[in-house]
Every structure is written in structure tokens, then in C-alpha cells.
Amino acid sequence: MDVRRVVAVVAVVAAVVVMAAVPAVAAASPVAWRPCGTPQEPSAECATxxxxIDRGRPELGAARLALARLPALDPAHRFGSLLVNPGGPGGSGVGFVQFGxxxxxxxxxxxxxxxxxxxxxxxxxxSTPRITCDPATLFDPALDRFPSSRAGFDALVAHNRKAGEDCLSRTGPLLANADTQSAAEDIETIRAALGEPKIxxxxxSYGTELGAVYASKHPDRVRTMVLDGAVDHARPLRQAILEEAAATEDALVRFANWCRGSAECALHGHDVLGFYDDVVARAARGTVWASDLGRPATADEISAGVYNHLYIREEWPALAKALAAAGGExxxxxxxxxxxxxxxxIYGAYRAIGCHDFPSPFTGxxxxxxxxxxxxxxxxxxxxYSEYWDFTSGCTGWPIPAKNPPQPHPVRGAPPILVVGGAHDPATPLAWARGLAASIEGAALLTRMDDGHTGLFNSPCARVAEVSYLVTGVPPGQGMVCR
Incomplete structure (x- = not known):
């Protein structure tokens, strides 16, 4: 779910009945766009x-959200605004739009x-104010995130409490209001500022949770909505932890099976899972150097690095080379x-928002x-390494109360919404997509049978279906499968 994939994703990502275009309505505070083109997107415009910060406490002041826009290339047949969120929590929609x-x-x-x-x-x-934390306080590579003793558990709690207090002192009151409920109301403010009756x-990924919360609050403001790589925020955390970990394991095993049969894999001919286990074990002993860190990598860092490469199927050859280098002479x-x-x-925003939405369930x-x-x-x-364990272990002792713990966000009264889930998605299991779709009245579920996280970045079939639906408003038939 998290934002570290945006740069890699940008590198990889190099109809039926047409609905009438929706006319814009006047906004009380229209957005003032200015040019901010990039080599990838020369026509980009930016605004705030x-x-x-807290809609119930105006004395806390305001935040300014950064926006980027690519104007419609066919303005005469424009449908309106398509808002995009690339995931996270903490992903940059501005960077996503500006850089391709x-x-x-x-x-x-x-x-x-x-x-x-x-x-x-x-x-x-x-966006400002920005969630700001001291990286060295927030992440201690020597910390045991799987404590089995009271002393180890207390050390984890003390570390997370200190990290949260540091983030709060550097960020201010926004930290206590960085939850998805608040962010969903921000989308409504953006919609009004854009002058759009519907978006x-x-x-x-995380953008599916944010979109679903918005749709549950403002179903009449939705024209079309794609939720790809679905997060089911209603699932109990203990269940979600295990489901996601199993999905990550499934993706790793599928990568190993691909290596076994492909000469394109740098570990072709090896016992890939055994090789992986050996690298992680040696990292746990402090004997695997990482030149970017200037120190040995931890076992958790090795595992997280492999996980990040599993997101994009086209990156599997690069993952094989990276793993081979980590286990070389x-x-x-x-x-x-x-x-x-x-x-x-950016890890501070990931942690702070995550602790609002996925607080620790652990009692001791x-x-x-x-x-x-x-x-x-x-x-x-x-x-x-799996993201939900990263969330929940990192939120054990976090001092800021959670404003949006797991809960249902039923959607009723919106147009049909398209939910996309993958049978072999390493981050968001297919069961989550099924659960989210079941909570949305009239939702259509598209199932991917291929690898990687989200259909947009891994499945031409899913991309075609998503684009057709967003343009026409007509979702694919129930039970559609991309093989």
C-alpha cells in the first residue's frame, strides 16, 4: 500500500454507452492554476x-493541499475531473500526475x-504543514519488532511513544487529524473548489480506502469510481494481518516458481526460497552489507526490499538480480x-496516518x-515484513489516539463502483476486494488472476476495463475475470 512504490511505478508505466458530459458549477473559491510542467507532462498545472486542520476546532487553523492537473486534451467532450490517489498512506498524487x-x-x-x-x-x-519526524527516532534498525518478552515489548512501546511524541512536536496539531475520515472531507472541499457537481x-491500494470513505459520506457526488488493489477497512486487524502475510508469501513463492522455470532469472537453477532464507538468516547475523546504508542490512530490511519488488510483475528479473547480489560472495x-x-x-506520514487507520491490537x-x-x-x-505487521507493531505505544480504526464504510446511493482485486496480489488479498465490494451497493468486482499489486500497473485487461468504465459509466459484467 505504501508510497515507496510511486517512483518505480512511474518508470514501469511508460466502449459501450457514452454518458453526457457533466457541466461544471461555479465554486465559491475557485482553484487558481499555474503552470508547473515537467519533461514527462509539459501541460501540468499546479494549485493549492x-x-x-480540524473541522470541529477552527482555532487550530488551516492546511494547504497541493494539487496538480493535466487538462483534458478534448475539452469540448470533457466529462469533468478525475481525481487520482496512487496509494500509501502518504502517496503523492501531485508527483504521480506530474511525472507520468x-x-x-x-x-x-x-x-x-x-x-x-x-x-x-x-x-x-x-501539502503544508507536512508531517515531519526525525527518521533516526522513528526507525531503529536494532529494535525487535517481534518481541517475545515483557522487556522487549516494553522497549517497543517506549520506542514508538518517543517517535510519536517527536513527530507531534515537529508537526503540530495536524498529526492528530491526519486520518482518512478527515482526508475524505478534504476531497469534498477539492470537488467544490474545482466547481464540479460530481467527480x-x-x-x-490505500486510495481505495480513501475513495470508499468518501463515497460513503458523499455518494451523490460520485460520477464513477475505480477502487483497484482494494483495502477492506472493516476487517478485524488480526485477521487482516494474517491475510496480508499469506498474500505476501504467495507472491514470493510464485516468484520462486518463475525463477525455477525462466532463464531470465538470475537465480535460475537455484533453490530460490532456500537462497532467500539464507540471505535473511545471514542478515539477521549482521553479515549482509548494504552500501547505500553504510552498514549491514537487517533481516527486516532485506525482507521489505524483496516485498517492494513483488509489486510490479515486470520487476521480477530485477528482483532476482538484487537478491543474487545480496547473497553473493x-x-x-x-x-x-x-x-x-x-x-x-515520507515514513513519518506513512506511520502517522497508518496509526489512525490501523492502530495496534496488541495488549501485551x-x-x-x-x-x-x-x-x-x-x-x-x-x-x-508485511505492511500490516509494520503498521501494528509500529503503532504499539503510539501516543496519538486513532481517529479512524477499522470499521465498515458502507456505500449506498452511489452509481455503480468498480472494485478490482488480484488473486496473487502481494499487498491486498482478493478477499479484501470481495469484502469491500460486498459493502458497496451495486458494486462490480473484477478479479485478476495475474501477479503484482493493482491491475493498473500489471494487467492490460484490467486497464482496458477500468478506462472503459470511467469513460462510459458502465462497469464490466459481474464476475469478470482478467486472466
């Missing part, structure tokens, strides 16, 4: 929209008929660890130990 996230030829019809609008949610990237939405895990966000400035070391044992059982190779 102001939102309250929607440049695939398969998406050309969207560029023709919509103003493509990306935004940075409150606290993220170019279309393309949400990926002179190991260097750089190509794995440089893809982690643990020490980057015994409870956490039981869950850790179950995690190892469902993910015997990849257990050291």
Missing part, C-alpha cells in the same frame, strides 16, 4: 486548496476526456534496501507473541 503515472497508452482516453487531478493528502509531500475517482543488498522507506522523510507480549507465531505459520519465508 485550503482545508481546516498515467502515461500508459492504454490510458489515453482518460487524458482526452478528463481533467486529471492529483493531490497530496493532508500532511503529505507538498470521478481512480484510487489505488561479496554481498551488497543495496538494490533491496534502497527501495525501503524506513529512513526517508503474550498476545503479540501468539500473533507472531501465527504470522510465521502462514508466511514461513516472508514473515519478517
Amino acid at each position: 486548496v485550503e482545508v481546516p 503515472g498515467l502515461a500508459s497508452p492504454d490510458l489515453a482516453r482518460l487524458r482526452q476526456r478528463f481533467d486529471i487531478v492529483g493531490f497530496d493528502p493532508r500532511g503529505d509531500w507538498f 470521478s475517482w481512480l484510487g489505488l 561479496f554481498p551488497d543488498a543495496r538494490k533491496l534496501t534502497e527501495r525501503n522507506q524506513f529512513l526517508t522523510p 507480549p503474550a498476545d503479540m507473541g501468539v500473533m507472531a507465531g501465527l504470522l510465521r505459520a502462514v508466511a514461513p519465508h516472508s514473515w519478517r
Whole structure:
């Protein structure tokens, strides 16, 4: 779900009944666009929209959300604005739009008929105030995220409390209001500022949760909505932890099977899962160097680096080379660890928003130990890193109360919404897509049988279906499968 994939995704991403175009309505505070073109998107325009930090406490002031827009190439047949969120929590819609996230030829019809609008949610990237944390306080590579003793559990709690207090002191009151409920109301403010009676939405990964919450609050403001790589926020956290870990393990096993049969794999002919386990074990002993870190990589960092490469099926050859380098005679895990966000400035937003939406369910070391044992059982190779364990272990002791813990967000009264799930998605299991679709009245579910996270970045079939639906408003037939 998280934002570390946006740069890699941008590198990879190099009809039936047409609905009438929806006329714009006047906005009380129209957006003032200015040129901000890039080599990838020369026509890009940028702006800001102001939102309250806390809608119940105006004395806390306002935040300014950064926006980027690609104007419709066929303005005479424009449908309106298509808002995009590339995931996270903490993904930059501004960067996604400005630097080619929607440049695939398969998406050309969207560029023709919509103003493509990306935004940075409150606290993220170019929005201000920005969630700011000391990376060294937030992430300690020596910390045990799987404590089995009271002392280890207390150390985890103390570390997370100190990290949260540091983020709060640097960020201010926005940190306590960086939840998805607040961000969903920000979308409504953006819609009004754009002068649109309705919006279309393309949400990926965490963007599916954000879009679903918006649709539950404002179903009459939705024209079309794609929720791709679906997060089911109603699932109990313990269940979600195990489901996601099993999905990550499935993706790793499928990668290993591909290596076994493909000469394109740098580990072709090896026992890939055994090779992976050996690299992780040596990292746990501190013997796998990472030149980008200037120190040995931890086992968690190795595992997270492999996980990040599993997102895009086209990156599997690069993953094989990176894993081979980490396990070579002179190991260097750089190509794995440089893809982690643990020490980057954006990890603070990922953690802070995550702790609002996915707070720790753990009551003590015994409870956490039981869950850790179950995690190892469902993910015997990849257990050291999965995002929901990263969320919940990192939120154990977090001092800011959660404003949006797991809960149903039923959607009623909206037009048909398209939910896309993958049978072998490493981050968002297919069961989540089924659960989310079941909570949305009239939703259509498209199932992918291929690999990788989200159909937009891995499945030409899914891209075609998503574009057709966004343009026409007619979802694919129930039960559609992309093979």
C-alpha cells in the first residue's frame, strides 16, 4: 500500500454507452492554476486548496493541499475531473500526475476526456504543514519488532511513544487529524473548489480506502469510481494481518516458481526460497552489507526490499538480480534496501496516518507473541515484513489516539463502483476486494488472476476495463475475470 512504490511505478508505466458530459458549477473559491510542467507532462498545472486542520476546532487553523492537473486534451467532450490517489498512506498524487503515472497508452482516453487531478493528502509531500519526524527516532534498525518478552515489548512501546511524541512536536496539531475520515472531507472541499457537481475517482491500494470513505459520506457526488488493489477497512486487524502475510508469501513463492522455470532469472537453477532464507538468516547475523546504508542490512530490511519488488510483475528479473547480489560472495543488498522507506522523510506520514487507520491490537507480549507465531505459520519465508505487521507493531505505544480504526464504510446511493482485486496480489488479498465490494451497493468486482499489486500497473485487461468504465459509466459484467 505504501508510497515507496510511486517512483518505480512511474518508470514501469511508460466502449459501450457514452454518458453526457457533466457541466461544471461555479465554486465559491475557485482553484487558481499555474503552470508547473515537467519533461514527462509539459501541460501540468499546479494549485493549492485550503482545508481546516480540524473541522470541529477552527482555532487550530488551516492546511494547504497541493494539487496538480493535466487538462483534458478534448475539452469540448470533457466529462469533468478525475481525481487520482496512487496509494500509501502518504502517496503523492501531485508527483504521480506530474511525472507520468498515467502515461500508459492504454490510458489515453482518460487524458482526452478528463481533467486529471492529483493531490497530496493532508500532511503529505507538498501539502503544508507536512508531517515531519526525525527518521533516526522513528526507525531503529536494532529494535525487535517481534518481541517475545515483557522487556522487549516494553522497549517497543517506549520506542514508538518517543517517535510519536517527536513527530507531534515537529508537526503540530495536524498529526492528530491526519486520518482518512478527515482526508475524505478534504476531497469534498477539492470537488467544490474545482466547481464540479460530481467527480470521478481512480484510487489505488490505500486510495481505495480513501475513495470508499468518501463515497460513503458523499455518494451523490460520485460520477464513477475505480477502487483497484482494494483495502477492506472493516476487517478485524488480526485477521487482516494474517491475510496480508499469506498474500505476501504467495507472491514470493510464485516468484520462486518463475525463477525455477525462466532463464531470465538470475537465480535460475537455484533453490530460490532456500537462497532467500539464507540471505535473511545471514542478515539477521549482521553479515549482509548494504552500501547505500553504510552498514549491514537487517533481516527486516532485506525482507521489505524483496516485498517492494513483488509489486510490479515486470520487476521480477530485477528482483532476482538484487537478491543474487545480496547473497553473493561479496554481498551488497543495496538494490533491496534502497527501495525501503524506513529512513526517508515520507515514513513519518506513512506511520502517522497508518496509526489512525490501523492502530495496534496488541495488549501485551503474550498476545503479540501468539500473533507472531501465527504470522510465521502462514508466511514461513516472508514473515519478517508485511505492511500490516509494520503498521501494528509500529503503532504499539503510539501516543496519538486513532481517529479512524477499522470499521465498515458502507456505500449506498452511489452509481455503480468498480472494485478490482488480484488473486496473487502481494499487498491486498482478493478477499479484501470481495469484502469491500460486498459493502458497496451495486458494486462490480473484477478479479485478476495475474501477479503484482493493482491491475493498473500489471494487467492490460484490467486497464482496458477500468478506462472503459470511467469513460462510459458502465462497469464490466459481474464476475469478470482478467486472466
